[in-house]
Amino acid sequence: xxxxxxxxxxxxxxxxxxxxxxxxxxxxxxxxxxxxxxxxxxxxxxxxxxxxxxxxxxxxxxxxxxxxxxxxxxxxxxxxxxxxxxxxxxxxxxxxxxxxxxxxxxxxxxxxxxxxxxxxxxxxxxxxxxxxxxxxxxxxxxxxxxxxxxxxxxxxxxxxxxxxxxxxxxxxxxxxxxxxxxxxxxxxxxxxxxxxxxxxxxxxxxxxxxxxxxxxxxxx
Ligand code: AMP
Numbered sequence: 001x002x003x004x005x006x007x008x009x010x011x012x013x014x015x016x017x018x019x020x021x022x023x024x025x026x027x028x029x030x031x032x033x034x035x036x037x038x039x040x041x042x043x044x045x046x047x048x049x050x051x052x053x054x055x056x057x058x059x060x061x062x063x064x065x066x067x068x069x070x071x072x073x074x075x076x077x078x079x080x081x082x083x084x085x086x087x088x089x090x091x092x093x094x095x096x097x098x099x100x101x102x103x104x105x106x107x108x109x110x111x112x113x114x115x116x117x118x119x120x121x122x123x124x125x126x127x128x129x130x131x132x133x134x135x136x137x138x139x140x141x142x143x144x145x146x147x148x149x150x151x152x153x154x155x156x157x158x159x160x161x162x163x164x165x166x167x168x169x170x171x172x173x174x175x176x177x178x179x180x181x182x183x184x185x186x187x188x189x190x191x192x193x194x195x196x197x198x199x200x201x202x203x204x205x206x207x208x209x210x211x212x213x214x215x216x217x218x219x220x
Contacts, residue, residue: 005030008087014172033090040057058166061174076107134163137154148161
């Protein structure tokens with residue numbers, strides 16, 4: 001991995017995308033950039049931006065391109081992304097994808113860009129989401145697939161685990177609807193370039209990781 005490497009993850013909410021991003025980020029020593037995490041941290045700190053987006057996140061809708069693009073620019077300008085980055089939850093729309101490709105052309109020079117789709121069907125998503133528990137430190141668990149050692153308590157920092165507001169069933173349906181409306185044009189672009197790496201996200205975490213690493217051999 002000599003060049004700058006930017007990896008873009010696509011997949012519905014609940015696909016295990018965030019987990020795979022973290023595993024790969026650790027292995028490749030690249031920073032993971034999650035716009036959802038960045039927004040939740042703004043909300044937690046009750047910044048101006050956080051207050052503006054709080055209701056939108058709770059409803060499962062998408063925040064404006066301007067807001068997330070500004071967060072991305074800040075990340076790309078920092079030292080952290082000098083060797084590349086792995087994107088989780090960005091881009092979410094074709095307009096954001098066009099913005100990102102333009103930015104990467106600008107900051108990356110000869111950057112390698114790898115798009116990855118973690119593919120999972122809707123029924124499996126709804127089933128899984130109801131088990132997701134998160135900590136304000138960023139750790140994510142799943143009952144029964146990846147439970148914390150002590151019920152309801154974060155293994156990493158010991159705080160109480162909670163269910164995200166936007167993981168409630170009525171909200172998840174709204175998020176899936178938004179996902180399907182936006183994902184196809186973005187994937188069509190990568191199918192056109194022949195670069196899309198598709199992984200079966202319906203498997204257990206280690207198997208998804210294994211399939212992904214096999215498919216990335218020779219690309220990284
Ligand atoms: P996530 O953690 O990726 O599931 O994102 C949680 C929520 O943050 C989404 O439901 C949106 O409200 C918001 N969000 C995250 N990323 C984006 C994005 N790229 N564009 C617009 N809204 C976003």
